[in-house]
Amino acid sequence: MELNPVEIRLLRRFRKMYMVTAFLVSLAMTAVLLLTVFNLPAFGKAGNPAENEVIGRYIEKGLEETGAVNIVAAVILDYRAFDTLGETLVLFTALVAVLMLLKDEAGVFNRRYRERSKFEPEKDQIFRSVAGMLIPCLLVFSIYIIVNGHLSAGGGFAGGAILGATLVLYNIAYGLEKARGFINEKNFLRFITAALLFYSVVKGYSFFTGGNHLPSVIPLGFPGSIFSGGLILPLNITVGIVVACVVYGAFCLFNRGGL
Amino acid sequence: MIIFEGLLLIFLIVCAVAVALTRQLWQAIIIFMSYSLVMSVVWVFLQAPDLAVTEAAVGAGITSILFFLALKRINAMQTGKKGGKGK
């Protein structure tokens, strides 16, 4: 599109004004936030407002009430599991929106991609062998983080992200066709739906019994062993599946417009 | 230790300003990646290992890949003089 000189001058002026305004706005925002932060209670001091009965019970009774050694996991997947259901749904919604926008039914983008692509990592021997060594380690690491979520730092979100990144690496190194061998569109959709359904049904049961003051039949297990923490382990696994699916799905959709 | 933490925080500020001022999008992404990595170290210092693992995986790994793919999709990845910027 050709612009006439008047328009170009207007655009230049707009750009300059924009820069100045942006600078002033960010300066004002920084000043306000810094001033607020200096007025807040000092970080990590005893006796802060944040150190109240809520935190107290999490720390003192968390292990006893949820059976999870990792208090963070206890908070996000047991005490406040509804929020985490929401978080998982945020990822799901984002994936659905990406699926809607970028799914390439006609395969137009795919063809264009092949014509244009100069660098094909699938044919790069060094990259492939390094990836071949890395992928098994990453898989084990991610599964360890997910499954051990109630015992040590990590959990579904972190482990799922690593698992997703591993799948992305596999896809880059060996190509989409080979990745389709174990994760194609059909079972991808099934995985993510099943995981979310499991989360909402199982946690729905727990919400329902809790809300109606009925006893729950789920055993907490012996703290510290792998099968402990009641629902936290299965929920960590489902969250991990959802996160990995979202990461991998978003990658494939951005890359080729299809899984 | 405090000096090291301070250095990390200064690095974060420099990165944040640099992301905003960089003209080329792919450079901004790389700076953003290093921002995330340093941020995950800061999380470790703040005794939040859960967040550190997630930040490293999501911030440094996945979001950057998605950013790069998005740039590739809109053909903004040419390096050199032309660059993907809205002049």
Added chain:
Amino acid sequence: MAFAHNIPFISIMMTILAGVISLLTGKDKAARICLGTLTAVALLSALLFAYLWQTGTSFTFSMGHFPAPWGNELQAGLFEALMALTFTVVMILSLVAGRERVVADIAPARQGLYYLLCSLLTCSLLALVYTNDIFTAYVFVEINTLAACGIVAAKDTGETVTATIRYLIMSLLGSGLILIAISLLYAITGHLLMNDLLGSMTELAASGDYAMPCMVIMLFLAIGLAIKSALFPFHTWLPAAHGSATAASSAILSGVVLKGYIILLLKIFYRVFGLSFAHDLRVADLLFVFGLLGMIMGSIFAVREKNLKRMLAYSSVAQVGYIFMGIGLSTAIGMVAACFHILAHAITKPLLFLAADGLMDVSGHSKNIFNMQGAGRRNILAGIAFTVGALSMIGIPMFSGFVSKFYFVQGSFQNPDKMLATLIVLALSTVLNAMYYLPVLVTLYLGNDENSPYRHRKSANSRNYKKAMVAFILLNFILGMFYEPVIKALEQGLLML
């Protein structure tokens, strides 16, 4: 414990399950699942409303085995039940009436996902209405934002994609402000549950500690939610998004999505800061001024607009201004009037968008008003519907818009400082409303279509469209004439908040 206490939980879970399952089904099944679930939720909400009306109490429902400050909690009173009922009914009617347009506008492979996003949108709105925890509210605000962007982008034209990007960026800016505010709030109080926050905030207000952070928090929350609900200076994303999306999306976005954020703001006013503290922080005055500006500027933009859908979108800016003006009056009647206007606008604006769609259908799908000469004669139902909606928005007695204006005026009498400004702007805005709606009505009915290529175009309204439009028109009359019980329910509901 009565069964009715489970209704908020059941409605939220049902919409979540409906959304998740729709990923695996075909498009027709997804539509049926979505509409079926929404109907069930509407019936349940009506039941809940009846139950609360009978007992005159509100209740809380703990999500899980841990009581409130530790676990999550839902709360339902008359206000919440009424809003949930209205939202689901408006969703159902908009989706039913816009069904044919969705089929025409959106690629077949995307229609299933469209209904999936609609289910998730309802789930997030219900959660926003019922939640008692400010962080849960934030999480569902995010779902709401993404799903709303998705249903705008579903109609894949260049126009909708740019509109979606603007909408997404502005919305995420709002989310960022809300998140900063929530984390600051946690730092000075140590609570996320609304009841506990109210206790801490009352103490802080009495002792005067952390005055500056309180101010910043309130400001960020108000501005963040104002961006998302398109209050005047932050409305720039709205006309493009609402004007370009498919009819059902425009109806849902303007009727329901904007209101969800306003309700969250109301809950923050009542249940986090407490009305008197919020008043002391002067944020209400800010919202009042922005509301007044919005009422005038939105109407002025609408008068200048020749594209019918964008005109309606600018009219939404003006109507959101009314609601914020009512909140800013900070009088009891002003609040009731604002809440009533939420309901009135929620049933009127979707009616207008859907009627505009019917009128565009007999004018060769042109959105320009000049191409709609005589369209009201060709598509009689859409013409009547547009007339009803327009008269209601202007504020003619017997229609729902009149009642809210009546109460806005009454509310302003209680606050002498703001009375004069309110009355002047209300009068001015009513004149401006008439200035852009009446010419459209004249064009629709008296316009000369002898030279128009579409003059023999017969209306092809489907039965679903007819039913939903008639329902919308009836609702408008009911709310306009038998408003007393609704006002009473809102008064009691606001006391229960």
